Amino acid sequence: MTDEKLIGRQDPIPEVPLKEKEEYLTLIEEFLGRQWLAKDNYGPFQQLWNRRDVLSTIELLSFGSALKTFKGKVTEGIYRKAANEIKSKDQGNSAAKIFEIVSSSMFENESQRIEIPKENNPGYDFLVNLKNGSKIRFSVKALLDSKHANEFKSFSQELNRDLPQMLNDHYSIFLIQQDFNITNKYSHSILKRGLREIIMKRSFGVPFVSQNNWILRLDKMEPMIGENFYNQKPSYTLLTLCPHQKNEQSRFYSKIQDACDNLKKHCSDVDNSSTNGIIIKVPDSIAISDATKWLNEFWDQQHDCISIVIIMRASYTSSDDLSQSWLTYEFSQVSNPKSKVQISELAPETLTVQVPIGKVSTSETKAIIHVYDKEVTLSGSYWYFSGRHIYQKPMELQNGNVTFNFKRLPNVHVSCVFTGFPDGDLEMSARFPPSEDLLIL
Known part of the structure; x- marks a missing residue:
């Protein structure tokens, strides 16, 4: 076995033997198929497989590690069926199977062991055997992003693609839509026309409010201290916000209720040695604290065979100064006060969770961004942040090389144009992820 699959990839865990990392990537290739993975930008796995940045490697190695655990727990038939579900065009089923493989592997450790049921054993996806003999x-x-969240992101991406042709200087653009309605194309044209007007007028720092509830602000953007922007291609950042649609809570309840109904139908017998639980993944647009609050308002007597719900979300987080980034798995463990079996009695010790890369946290990662010297909380909103920063440096060779210290900015493409070359300007960029959105975790 060679480490050829890691050639050209940024390696997030150099301390782990190459052989082990190669094993994880080989497992994925054999599981999903080399030809299927080679389809460029066809789906999340193909995008990650064809990228070489650090975040793509983190996601693939994390899944490969989980897949190794899963493979050791199931029959060949279940293993192949799981591959087909992941490769299906049904995004919901694919995401659910990926999460099932990833989440179950987290509970396999020295303190507890997992079992995955046979195909004809409905009701639950995996079982945790605790040290005290309880199950x-x-x-x-x-829970995937809602239709409204996806539509808002799609519109924001469209606006981001149009911006470079609209700009005449370096700008920070902050946009809020009070009531997003993707079907209102007229509203979008109003927004773009208003944006063009304030760009032409260079109306910095003045809010623009349209008749369609758009609030828009434009500010002059300054480069990093000691650096200069490249004036032939405007640099910019774009932040768009929109409040949640009212159906986010009901979508969450629907997933929980579906799990409750299925467990009650097939696994209603609970006692002091055996009970039921739910693990639910929520998207970035839903705060863990909000989901926890919703869940505490959900319980009633019909859910008495459910003892615990674990709310989970993975995110790529950064330190305040952006000098460090890491993968964080956020967990919230919510007990059901109406359950016949209290989880504290069945499992006095906290369930143990382990991940191959990143950190596990019971504290929620704060989704904040600094806008005009103020902290803007993104929780409870759909949001999109992107941009490009293009710097300029004269050609100054140092030991035959030109250098520029690229500072990572989440979701912002950073490059530098070196001027003064005989054949014209040369633009170079570091290898950053195209986005810091997670595609499979």
Whole structure:
């Protein structure tokens, strides 16, 4: 076995032997198929497989590690069926199976062991055997971004693609839509026309409010201290915000209720040695604290065979000064006060969770961004942040090389144009992820 699959990839865990990392990537290739993975930008796995940045490697190695655990727990038939589900065009089923594989592997450690049921054993997705002999059956659910969230992101991406042709200087653009309605194309044209007007007028720092509830602000953007922007291609950042649609809570309840109904139908017998639980993944647009609050308002007597719900979300987080980044798995463990079996009695010790790369946290990562010297909280909103920063440096050779210290900015493409070359300007960029959105975790 060679480490050829890691050639050209940024390696997030150099301390782990190459052989082990190669094993994880080989498992994925054999599981999903080399030809299927080679389809460029076809789906999340193909995008990650064809990228070489650090975040793509983190996601693939994390899944490969989980896949190794999963493979050792199931029959060949279940293993192949899982591959087909992941490769299916049904995004919901694919995401659910990926999350089932990833989440179950987190509970396999020295303190507890997992079992994955046979195909004809409905009701739960995996079982955790605790050291004290107790068992918890878990139903796994993945809540994806809503239609409204996806439409808002799609529109924001469209606006981001149009911006470079609209700009005449270096700008920070902050946009809020009070009531997003993707079907209102007229509203979008109003926004773009208003944006063009304030760009032409260079109306910096003045809010623009349209008749369609758009609030828009434009500010002059300054480069990093000691650096200069390249004036032939405007640099910019774009932040768009929109409040949640009212159906986010009901979508969450629907997933929880579906798991409850299935467990009650097939696994209603609970006692002091065996009970049920739910693990649910929520998207970035839903705060863990909000989901925890919703869940505490959800319980009633019909859910008395469910002892615990674990709310989970993975995110790529950064230190305040952006000098460090890491993968964080956020967990919130919510007990059901109406359950026949209290989880504190069945499992006095906290369930143990382990991940191959990154950190596990019971504290919620704060989704904040600094806008005009103020902290803007992104929780409870759909949001999109992107941009490009293009710097300029004269050609100054140092030991035959030109250098520029690229500072990572989440979701912002950073490059530098070196001027003064005989054949014209040369633009170079570091290898950053195209986005810091996670595609499979």
